[in-house]
Amino acid sequence: MMAGAGHEALLIEVAARYQQPAVLVALRAMLNQDPLDLFPAKFGAAPAFWTPHSWTRPRLASNGKALPDAALDALGAMLRFPQTEGVYAGLDQVRQACTPACLTAFAWELFCEWQEDGMDSKENWVFNALRVFGDDDVARKLTALIRSWPGAGQHARAVAGLDVLAAIGTDTAMLLLNGIAHRVKFKGLQESAREKIRQIAEARNMTAEELEDRIVPDLGLDDDGALLLDFGPRQFRVGFDETLKPYVRDQDGARLAELPKPKPGDDAELARAAAERYKLLKKDARAIAAQQVLRLEVAMCARRRWQTVVFNTFLAGHPLVRHLVQRLVWGVYVDGRLESCVRVDPDGGFTNAGDDAYALGTGDDVRIGVVHLLEMPAADVAAFGQLFADYELMQPFAQLGRDTYALTSAELASDRLQRWDGVVVPTGRVLGLTNRGWRRGRTQEHSYAWEFTKACDDGRLVELSITPGIMLTLTDEHDEQTLKQVSFGSTGRHGRVDKSAPLAALDPIAASELIRDLQWLGA
Incomplete structure (x- = not known):
């Protein structure tokens, strides 16, 4: 590990202090060890669900030949090696030798077999296959499971899934991970995703916001932000509206409600590929749109x-x-x-x-x-x-037509905003505050949350209290919430307002946005 971090010269220098040739020889032997020899002497036997002969068989990229049975068993053994010190070198060789699509299919079918077998935590090595061979499609399918697992009491499994998204590492995988960090109903999972994003950003020497700038997939669009769908004799150009919903225009520039069905004169293969491409584009754009619109509004x-x-x-x-x-x-x-x-x-x-x-x-x-x-x-x-x-340009969110507000003179002298004390609002609307930059407060007994907070750019905090509170494992237990006081001040150790401050310390934009959020909440 130290040599890999660039400290090999230091290691040799320290070993030389012993003034014993055998020490230097032993150190160099260790540093020069073949990575393929770095595997445990003992590891678990293949489980009952390991039935690779019935799955998509990996094929060599060089000649298209399928791996023999013995190679499949060796692959399974390598996947069961611990990955605490990184991916085993043999798996990298497999990844380089075989076609990506068949490896991805193989890994997902292995994962599905583990699911069917009850997902024994002792066999969590199955995640290794997704880490090494997963792609954007695996990331999409896995994300849906990650979001649901905490509701079934599988928080640890969901966190392991976050590690897989980070290991896949594509822009799409990072975007999906960031989506969990910003919007998921399980606070523990959300915090784990935020920490994972923070770690990735730190490793890349940037802030989480800078990372968000860089992980938006381009969806294969051209430099003008468009995509040409080719039917052979006919072509259709894809554009996007103010919500990033894709649409198509024909060769005359007319906007169509949907991509047309192929005609007898079209190239059937091209048309089929174009239809699949458009279907996937709509799916990916839908996953990206809400994040990007919210990101720019925030x-x-x-x-x-x-x-x-x-x-x-x-x-x-x-x-x-x-x-x-x-x-x-x-x-x-x-x-x-x-x-x-x-x-x-x-x-x-x-x-x-x-x-x-x-x-x-x-x-x-x-x-x-x-x-x-x-x-x-x-x-x-x-x-x-x-x-x-x-120019017939609709805005993605209210900017030019945005409602603005101001604090009253009495409110400016107070550390609490009391306009909405006692107002009853739907619980779902309170949960919707997370789409406006608010965060649920720390859960307490019975997984209840009684506060929502919003950070200000000066490091202070706005805190909204509610009653009877929201049980995060059963958010529909109470249909309505009664709003209590809105406090403002410095952030305490538990992420709540500690030392209060007058609302006059809020700048006009922050004050307007706070009132706007609460106005929306009580509408």
């Missing part, structure tokens, strides 16, 4: 800013996210001050409120962010509203 409320190069690469230039970016008004900030409001046109350029080209500065002091309505000059609000109407 970024607006939290006033997150991007460097120009990062914005152009991961937002305006991203094949999928660009469809949201082009439907929003962006602020150009210089030294933290709003210099201009702009929009991004289909070519990736910037235009101002007069629809004239805008030259974006490239200095280190320039940042770009989704501008909040309270920051925008009234003239820009009207001008961009007209531009978006002229």
Whole structure:
């Protein structure tokens, strides 16, 4: 481990202090050991559900030949090796030698057999096959199970599933992992997913928000954010609306309700492949859309800013996210001050409120962010509203037409917001606060949660109390919740408001968004 971390020279230096040649010889023998020889002397026998001869058989990429029975048994043995110190080198060789599709199918069928056999925790090595051979399709299917397992008392199994998503490591797998971190009804699983995202981000030397920028799949779209579906004589171009829902246009540019059925003159094979591609695209886009819309809205409320190069690469230039970016008004900030409001046109350029080209500065002091309505000059609000109407651009969330609010003078002097004390609201609506940047508070006896909290950008916290509370293992036990006080202050050790602070410390945007959330809650 130390040598692998770059400390081999130090190890040799320390060994030399013994002034015994045998010590250096032994150390070098250890460091030069063949990775294929690093396996346990004893490991478990194959379980009863190990019946690989009836599964999709791995095939060599070089000649398409299927692996013989003896090789399958060797593969099973390698999968049962502990992976505490990393993937066994032999599995990497298998992955390089065989076609990815057949290995993935083999791994999933092994996993399904384990499920059918009762998922004995002693045979959790089955996850190793998904870690090593899993792909985006495995990640999608596994995510559905991960989300359901805690409800069946299988929290540990769900956490092991998070490790598999992290090991698969594709953009789609990371996006699905991030989705669990942001939205799942089991708080313990959500916290585990958030910690996993934090670890991955830390390993890549970035923040969780920066990681989120980089893990959005492009879904195979071209540089213009479109996709051509080929039927042979006919082609259809895929676009996306303000919710990232895909649609198709025919060769004349007419928008169609759905991808047409093949005609007798079409190439049947191409048409079938195009239909499958569109079906998968719709499924993936649906999984991505809610996350990305929420991410940009939260970024607006939290006033997150991007460097120009990062914005152009991961937002305006991203094949999928660009469809949201082009439907929003962006602020150009210089030294933290709003210099201009702009929009991004289909070519990736910037235009101002007069629809004239805008030259974006490239200095280190320039940042770009989704501008909040309270920051925008009234003239820009009207001008961009007209531009978006002229171009028939619907916004992914309320920006130009956003409701804004302000605290009263009495509220500014208080540390509590009491407008909604005693208001009764549906429990489902309270749970919906998690889609607006709120988090459930720490669960207490009987897995009840009585608080929801929202972090402010200065490190302080807003806390909403409810009664009778929400039992997270049975969220429909109470149909309604009574809202209690809304507190504001510093964060305590249990993630609750500790030392209170006057609401006047909230900036106007944070105060407006807080009132807007509660107004929505009590609507």
